[in-house]
Amino acid sequence: MIHDDLDKGREIAARVEAFVRETIIPYEKDTRADAHGPTEELVAEMRDKAREAGLLTPHIGADGSHLSHRATALVLQASGVSPLGPVALNVMAPDEGNIYMLGRVANEAQKARFLAPLVAGTARSAFFMTEPAADGGAGADPSMIQTTAVQDGDHWVINGRKAFITGAVGAKVGIIMARTDAGDGKVAATMFLVDLPDPAIQLERVLDTIDSSMPGGHSILKIENLRVPADQILGEPHQGFKYAQVRLSPARLTHCMRWLGSCRRAHEIASAYAVKRQAFGKPLIDHEGVGFMLADNLIELKQAELMIDWCAGVLDTGVLGTAESSMAKVAVSEALFRIADRCVQVLGGTGVSGDTVVEQIFREVRAFRIYDGPTEVHKWSLAKKIKRETLAAPH
Template identity: 75%
Template sequence: MSDAATIAARVEAFVREVVAPYERDPRCGAHGPSEDLVRELRARAKDAGVLTPHILADGTHLHHREVAIILRAAGLSPLGPVATNVAAPDEGNMYLLGQRASDEQKARFLAPLIAGEARSAFFMTEPAAEGGAGSDPSMLQTTATRDGNQWRIDGRKAFITGAEGAKVGIVMAKADEGATLFLVDLPDPAIRIERVLDTIDSSMPGGHAIVAIDGLRVPADQMLGAPGEGFQLAQVRLAPARLTHCMRWLGACTRAHEIAVDYANRRHAFGKPLVDHEGVGFMLAENLIDLKQAELMIDWCAGVLDTGALGTAESSMAKVAVSEALMRIADRCVQVMGGTGVSGDTIVEQVFREVRAFRIYDGPTEVHKWSLAKKIKREWKTANG
């Protein structure tokens, strides 16, 4: 853990000193930082030796508990994960490819991601209006049809993070054998971005797109795993990706809390600093409690993943507990800072928006609770015959 702590300290210094001043850069738009800004930030991260810090030079992926402290440091700015190349969806896609891709696939698709030279997108979610897959991936409608030594993929996808500007795609489609994953080079004329949605979050390059896939041809050797293994492979990515979201946004809320604390100590009202008013001081105290509980929940779940377990239930519990705690923290920070808290003068307002979206992304709170309730029922039935 000492090596990871050293890496995390370097990442934190880089994010606070180099990345944070970019937070008001005009290249930060409604659909995330521009490609030009991403390249500039990653070049600076590479020069500082903190690009893709969770994967060592020999390709070794650090343990999840080690990754936790590094990604929390990267998350201290909404731009930090993008700059250091640990942002979603790239971080989760790198993990999946590192675990299950062939050597040839790693050289072609994973290497440029690790080098920070390419971004990626995970094409799974589909439009709700068409009855497509969302929180229930079994509703998958995009099809994959075998055609000689190729596969033809057709369908529509929705909320595809980073599709605009991505160079690597992982597409989930339904073959006769079941859900299957394919690796594709982007852009491809058969994958058309219909529009990029306007959403309340704005930290991820490329935003979230509605995408049409019409006659996409994919060679058989670009299938990830075997036909019908799509859900199984997605599970490899799912729990760690949920948890790394928690790690990054814990960093963002840590920074928002710091800003709120500074504001409450400097701002005076009714004859004394805001922090001395019980209503304000207690909110900041509650933030400390929620921050620590979130940190401990992440560490516990990371420890489970480090045993080699899938950690499906544990990551659901962590995702619910942490996302809800972070929402409370972000909300209190806005409240403590009043008018300043709802303005763009600090990142507090953005963190509030990002964390609100996080309560939905990677599975809404209610879906995770429903899944856990099903587990409780299964275990009860097993115990009671």
């Protein structure tokens, strides 16, 4: 059940932002937040505090109901005031997107086993879709999926390799996407729910990446003869590509929400610096080269907010909104990168140091331009839509 309640969203968002600023921002210097993300110990400690404040998984009610996408946008933007905020509040990727998909596709038994601990914040999850480029596997093009699942009685046997799997280290719930044969000669995929860790899923390595906000980092893993009972198929067999869109369209938008909050924080820091820092006889902000950058930030922050709200409104109508989420992903991720880049520039040497959180926000937003579909793939998809609709239109 989704209810449209912007007033409720505003109330929760205000509480979330106060909590993140007062309780979570001090953790940004904690040594338990390392290059591969916050450790399990730190995650548990922050979530305990969010739970005590009544703010864990705040967009989902005790009865399982969700705030509307528009109201959720307010909450997730507030959580993003710190890169650690979404993790602390249990609204970070990949869990937030996995929770959303399981809530819409999983059966009741699967919800009790796999979804409930995710909502409670006592377990993390991983979404096993992307594969190593060296294997010719699926990346931006999921139809290239190489991992296979073959039925063997009342089980399925999965083999393959997966790459850039966020949060796999330390996760308790896995959603594995594998190629299956529907008998019609077309490429099909099926999603499987698995308990983690499993000896048939072997960690090859955790990648060193420029972003560092997600627990468990991003891993390459080998799946070798993993046996999964048929009752752990998510939804229907051979419908994995459809379910991926159920997950990815809203997930692209929730990424936009969280990182908009972070870029607002970066802009705050850069603005405060520009007002106080003197150069050539006056504050930096009084130099047009700096003041205009901050003005551009203000404009693009508002544009990003409006784009998110528009796309969220489309999703709230019940329309999948693939094209809309692609437009939002491109517009917002590119705008936020420009904003973060300007903040680094305004701060000068301080901007490339760890003295403020701005350099991390810059790194995180740079990665955001790639994950959940790089800008170029979304533009290509939109161009195909333009061609299709133009050719179908009367002339």
